[in-house]
Amino acid sequence: MKVLGISGSPRKGGNTEILLDRTLDAASKAGAEVELVRVSDKNIHHCDGCNACVRTGECRIKDDMQDIYGKLLEADGIVFATPVYVWSMTGQLKIFLDRTYALSFPGSRLANKVGGSIVVAGRQGHQLTQSLFYLYFSAGHMIAADWVNGFAWEKGGIAKDKHALNAASELGKQVVLLIKQGFKFPEEYATSIYRYVPKEYGVPMSPIDQL
Numbered sequence: 001m002k003v004l005g006i007s008g009s010p011r012k013g014g015n016t017e018i019l020l021d022r023t024l025d026a027a028s029k030a031g032a033e034v035e036l037v038r039v040s041d042k043n044i045h046h047c048d049g050c051n052a053c054v055r056t057g058e059c060r061i062k063d064d065m066q067d068i069y070g071k072l073l074e075a076d077g078i079v080f081a082t083p084v085y086v087w088s089m090t091g092q093l094k095i096f097l098d099r100t101y102a103l104s105f106p107g108s109r110l111a112n113k114v115g116g117s118i119v120v121a122g123r124q125g126h127q128l129t130q131s132l133f134y135l136y137f138s139a140g141h142m143i144a145a146d147w148v149n150g151f152a153w154e155k156g157g158i159a160k161d162k163h164a165l166n167a168a169s170e171l172g173k174q175v176v177l178l179i180k181q182g183f184k185f186p187e188e189y190a191t192s193i194y195r196y197v198p199k200e201y202g203v204p205m206s207p208i209d210q211l
Helices: 015-029 052-056 065-074 091-104 126-139 162-181 193-201
Strands: 002-007 033-038 077-083 114-121 143-151
Touching (some): 002 015, 015 077, 015 114, 015 143, 033 065, 065 091, 077 162, 143 162
Parallel strands (some): 002 077, 077 114
16 A cells, blocks of 8 residues: 655745655554655656647656656555645646646546645635645546645744644545545546546537537
8 A cells, every 4th residue: 555645845845745744654654655756856847738648548758757657556545735826736736737647548547546635825725726636636536535724834834733734644544544445436437527428429528629
């Protein structure tokens, strides 16, 4: 059983990573093998929309994502963590998520993995950012765990947010318990319904294409 933590913060050891470390520590104590990936440490290019992955199931861009794909596929649980930048996740993490599009073919290869999310902001932006993670989990047929919201501004300030610190630890325990539950989507729905319908019924995905 493996839980992978993905830090989208450009600050090594910052508030976001402090919470993520607590989640991974709790998951480890609950029996999981854990690993932290800092997106800011990696050479990850943006998706260029070539759609090679749609045809082959593989991304043609050769950078650090190639190694991370394997880690994502091996993991039973994935916890994303980010500070709020301009009402959303960091640009680094958004590029990372864009590149996981390649794992959507031929079916959702992150399906049935447990997904958790940690968001840190000075005051606002948590809900908008968390909603993006939950749409990501839903579209990928992942199993959504609870979320953690932290409040901090200066580096290390999260130490004052006792709720976030304890919630991060509980998230790690919860992710492991959900993994052990072993819930699975039906095999006939190996991809999300919005992709399933065009293939099954021959209906274009975009309403513009139906005109």
